[in-house]
Structure formats: structure tokens, C-alpha cells
Amino acid sequence: MKECEDTGIIKTIRCIVCPTGCLIEVREDIEGKNTFQGYTCKRGLEYAQQEFFEPKRIMTTTIKIDNAIHPLLPVRSNKPLLKEKLNEAFQIIANTTIKAPVKMGDILIKNITNEDVNIIASRDMEKK
Amino acid sequence: MNTYKTDVAVIGSGAAGLAAAIEVKKAGLEVLLLERGIELGGILMQCIHNGFGIKEFDKELTGPEYAQLFIDQVNQLQIPYKLDTMVIEIAFDNKLYAVNKNEGLIEIIPKAIILAMGCRERTRGAINVPGFRPAGIFTAGQVQRFVNIEGYLPGKTIVILGSGDIGMIMARRLTWEGCKVKAVVEIQPYVSGLLRNEVQCLEDYNIPLITSYTVTKIHGKDRLKGVTIEAVTKDYDRIIGTERFIECDALLLSVGLIPENELTRDAGAEISSMGGPVINNNLETTLEGVFACGNVLQVHDLVDLVTAEAKRAGKNAVDYINTRYKKKLKTIQSICLFPGNNVNYVKPDNISLSENIHDIIINLRVKNPDRRVQINIKDDTNRIIYKKKKSYVIPSEMIELNIKINEIDLNPNCNGLIIEVIPLLEPLIE
Ligand SMILES: Cc1cc2nc3c(=O)[nH]c(=O)nc-3n(C[C@H](O)[C@H](O)[C@H](O)COP(=O)(O)OP(=O)(O)OC[C@H]3O[C@@H](n4cnc5c(N)ncnc54)[C@H](O)[C@@H]3O)c2cc1C
Ligand code: SF4
Numbered sequence: 086m087k088e089c090e091d092t093g094i095i096k097t098i099r100c101i102v103c104p105t106g107c108l109i110e111v112r113e114d115i116e117g118k119n120t121f122q123g124y125t126c127k128r129g130l131e132y133a134q135q136e137f138f139e140p141k142r143i144m145t146t147t148i149k150i151d152n153a154i155h156p157l158l159p160v161r162s163n164k165p166l167l168k169e170k171l172n173e174a175f176q177i178i179a180n181t182t183i184k185a186p187v188k189m190g191d192i193l194i195k196n197i198t199n200e201d202v203n204i205i206a207s208r209d210m211e212k213k
Numbered sequence: 214m215n216t217y218k219t220d221v222a223v224i225g226s227g228a229a230g231l232a233a234a235i236e237v238k239k240a241g242l243e244v245l246l247l248e249r250g251i252e253l254g255g256i257l258m259q260c261i262h263n264g265f266g267i268k269e270f271d272k273e274l275t276g277p278e279y280a281q282l283f284i285d286q287v288n289q290l291q292i293p294y295k296l297d298t299m300v301i302e303i304a305f306d307n308k309l310y311a312v313n314k315n316e317g318l319i320e321i322i323p324k325a326i327i328l329a330m331g332c333r334e335r336t337r338g339a340i341n342v343p344g345f346r347p348a349g350i351f352t353a354g355q356v357q358r359f360v361n362i363e364g365y366l367p368g369k370t371i372v373i374l375g376s377g378d379i380g381m382i383m384a385r386r387l388t389w390e391g392c393k394v395k396a397v398v399e400i401q402p403y404v405s406g407l408l409r410n411e412v413q414c415l416e417d418y419n420i421p422l423i424t425s426y427t428v429t430k431i432h433g434k435d436r437l438k439g440v441t442i443e444a445v446t447k448d449y450d451r452i453i454g455t456e457r458f459i460e461c462d463a464l465l466l467s468v469g470l471i472p473e474n475e476l477t478r479d480a481g482a483e484i485s486s487m488g489g490p491v492i493n494n495n496l497e498t499t500l501e502g503v504f505a506c507g508n509v510l511q512v513h514d515l516v517d518l519v520t521a522e523a524k525r526a527g528k529n530a531v532d533y534i535n536t537r538y539k540k541k542l543k544t545i546q547s548i549c550l551f552p553g554n555n556v557n558y559v560k561p562d563n564i565s566l567s568e569n570i571h572d573i574i575i576n577l578r579v580k581n582p583d584r585r586v587q588i589n590i591k592d593d594t595n596r597i598i599y600k601k602k603k604s605y606v607i608p609s610e611m612i613e614l615n616i617k618i619n620e621i622d623l624n625p626n627c628n629g630l631i632i633e634v635i636p637l638l639e640p641l642i643e
Binding site: 099101104105106119142144156161175189207208209212 | 252258261262263275276278280281284320342360361362363391407408409412413416417596598604605607609
């Protein structure tokens, strides 16, 4: 019975939590309820749910820095950022220039896309 | 000529050199770090992505963050270092010669040396491809440096040959920077880097991964105009009629790394077939008092394992100075290690057993991926003296075995061991 109501697989997610790499299938029934199949362990299910409902990524890139030994400083987000907000965050960083010196962990851009995520320095960088 | 005396000289200040120097200093000996670059940290400084330090710190750090934690310790412990200083020779009696801009040629007289020069990217794969050599062909690590440190892009439309981790990470990085990555082309039937990178660097950005294909022609005279790719059989023979042209103005090679050992070879140390020096279980090369760790010894995929190996090298150099320096070494038993079935290489190359050796760390890589296997160590009478089950093995992941000498039944006359990885017959319960 249930099988007939099923509208089928709407997404497949490859679990990357461990190297087994299970293929997890997400199905949606008529009422819009989602079920997950193909995972081997609980960590895989949690990963697939996060990845399906609200995918997030740590962001790592560089920012322009004035008066330092290099023209760029490596930076990261202190927490994972919504995947759909990554582009917006890249734009903001691309239009920002900071000044040396900085210390690892210094907050360079606070609350970048209004998700309570900060962009921080990945290393110290001295003045030239 | 300036001369420096120290207990231990460390060549290279990447993850390996930093950890080794810290270990020596903490044991109360003098150490001098020599680095040809303009700052400490080595290759980590250009690896701005995260994924470092999961084993060592239980956190996902970026490369520069991982390095910074060690650089801070070097500064706290006031470990002396020389930047912009390239070691050019390991001479007789373990004297070192180096050059830098301020002092010219300098001489360093240490009691022990730790080699931590890292590795270099292979260019194989491009060498045999017909066509001109136009501008626009780079190694992936070179481009990583351009983009992440110097602020240049290699081109606008990109093809990457080889699906190693550095290549896949650069595919994502260049996409973020506005380049169009047309394809990642892999000669093997499977990805050579981590699954995580395949998913988060390629699939996330719909970058096509073309396996069992390779680049067979380079187009363009002054500037790259495109490449021809062609399908190959599993023995890497070209399949006629499968040619495809891909337009691009940059080709990145991500076809593997090779230890950097010109210095070591010129000093007369024996080099093994994988490019690293031959070592014993103390990480000591065939030159007495010269130790090796990190990518100069064997190419590592996890920096955490580099750090652990470097700490051992530091500790062993200290032990050497405290107990064996200028004394004759007494070994009870010397055993050679050989790669067997499905094993590409093993480190160390030989084990010298003495009374104070209690455990031995063995690293190996398989030739082919496999699931449900058993790793066996067999002695020269074909007797299995150690076995370990594993649910999967892949060439890109180094395997580490920690063997307690008193737990294995080692024949005192044994002088050779074979390490093999064979399929497991009985079902595996995980
Ligand atoms: C591009 C790349 C990406 C990687 N990504 C990851 C990752 O995502 N996660 C992970 O865990 N690991 C990763 N690794 C692996 C790990 O980070 C490295 O294996 C590790 O940092 C290597 O440390 P090392 O000290 O052996 O070598 P290096 O960092 O290469 O250091 C060698 C140093 O020696 C110096 N040197 C060489 N010759 C001389 C000389 N003659 N005189 C003076 N100095 C000299 C060099 O300038 C350099 O600074 C990556 C490796 C590479 C190459
Ligand atoms: S579901 Fe579990 S077993 Fe499968 S890949 Fe994910 S973590 Fe590994």
C-alpha cells in the first residue's frame, strides 16, 4: 500500500561520514513526508537529514590585506554557513580589504550573512 | 664563512620540521631550523581549506591554523631558525652547508640531522603528451600557491588531469574565484582522492569527473587552447575512436607527489624505489645520525600522521645524541621488510632490534583498493606472526600498524619479513 503512495526518490545523497560511502535515497510521499533509506548507521542518517533539510559548509577563502608580507590573508568561517548563502558571503569578502597586522582567530567580518557566523583570520600576519 | 654549532639541525620547517624541532628543544637539547622559504610552515600555508588536525587536535583546522599552533610553540620555546636559507650539501661527518642572502655560504656543525624537506609534485602524465608546450600548464600545487598566497589566477577555463585531493580542492577553489572548471580527468577507473572531496569539491559544483580517460594531446602554440582526452583500458592502452576535444586555457596536473631527496642522495644515503630514503625503525637513514620524517620520507595524506612521525624523529635524534653519538652501535637482530601481495611499499625498510625497542610502527600503502582484507606479516619460514583485519583498503590512504615486540612470536634467527594484504575468506564482523 505504502509503496503505491510513494512519489519515488527525489534525491540521492552520498554519505561522506566514513569511507564506506553509502548511497542514501530520500523519498517523499503524497503528504510531503520524507523518508531516508540506504544508510548503514545512525551517523549516516543524521548526515543525510542535515544535508537534505539544511546543507551547510565551512567556508575557507582569502581576503585582501594591505601592508603585509603577502597580498592575501587566508580566512575561514568560525562555524558552518548555509550552502545557499555561500555566494553572498564570497561577494562580501571579495569587496573587503583589511590591514596588517592580524592574529589568528581575529574577527574580520562579524555576522556575515546574519546567521551569527563570523569570518576569522586563519593565521597571524605581520606588517611588512 | 659563519659557522654554527648545534645539537640537531632540522632541514625544512613544514609540519614535519616544526614538530621535530619542538620535540628536540623540549628534551633540553639545542636545535636549529633551516628553511629556504620566507616564512615557517611549509606547504600548509597554501592549504587554506579545512580538514587538518582531526587526529592531533580533534578539530577541523585549516592548513595555516594547524601550522600557526606549531609556529607559536617555536616562538615560545625560542627555537632559533633561519629563513631564506637553502641547505645545499650534507657533507662528510654530517656537516651542513647552506646559503642565504645576508651571510652567503654558511656552515652548520650538528651532532644529528633531521631531514624534513617535504615533497614535490610529479609532472608525469604531461611529459609524454604530444603537442607544443604552450603557457597555461601547471601543477595543482603551483596553482594553489598562485591563488591562495600570491593572488593570481591560472586562466579562465580549466581542465584538471588527475583526481588527487589537491586537484579536486583546486577545482572548487577556482570555481569560487569565478573560473569555469570544465572537467577533472582521471586515468584510473576510480577517484584517487578522498570521497569527501569528490562530493564537496566536484559534485557540489557539478564539475564533471571523467574516469578511465587521459589527456592525449595539447593544443595551442603560445597559449593553451585546449586538450584532447581519450578513453583508456584498465592497462592504460588508448581506445581508438574515443577522442574528445575540450577547450581550455589552463591545464592543471594533479598526478601525485614525490619525496624531495636530491640532498639525501648526494650525501650517499640509500634511496628506496618510492623516492624516500631507506630507513630503519628509528627513522634513521643509512647515514648514521641522519633521521627523516614527513613527506621527504613517504608521501602522507594526513598531516596528523606527519606530526606524529616527526615527533618520533625528534625523540630518536635526542636518544641518538644521548646514547650512541660517537659510540659503536650494537644491534641484536637486523630484519629487512619486504612488500608482498597487493602492497606498494612498506616503511621502515629494515628493523634493528635492540633491548630498548618495544614497539615498531609500520606504514604501508596498497596497490589496489579492496574490501574485507587481512594484513599479514610473515617471516622467512612463511609463518604468519601478525595479522590484522580491515574492512577496506585504498591506495590513497596510508595504513599504520603499531606492533608490540613482546606480543609477536619473532624467531631470533629471522632476517626478513613480508607484509601482504589478502582478501578475507570468512565474513567480517565489525
Ligand atoms: C598541496 C597539498 C595539500 C594537502 N592537503 C591536506 C589536507 O587537506 N589534509 C591533511 O591532513 N593533509 C594534507 N596534505 C598533507 C600534509 O599537509 C602534508 O603532507 C604535510 O604538511 C607535509 O609536511 P612536511 O613538513 O613533510 O613538508 P612541507 O610542508 O612541504 O615542508 C618542507 C619544507 O622544507 C623546505 N625545504 C625543502 N628543501 C630545503 C632545503 N634544501 N633547504 C631548506 N629548506 C628546504 C621547504 O621550503 C618546505 O618549507 C596536503 C599536502 C599537499 C602537498
Ligand atoms: S551511513 Fe554510516 S556506514 Fe554508511 S557511509 Fe555513512 S557513516 Fe559510513
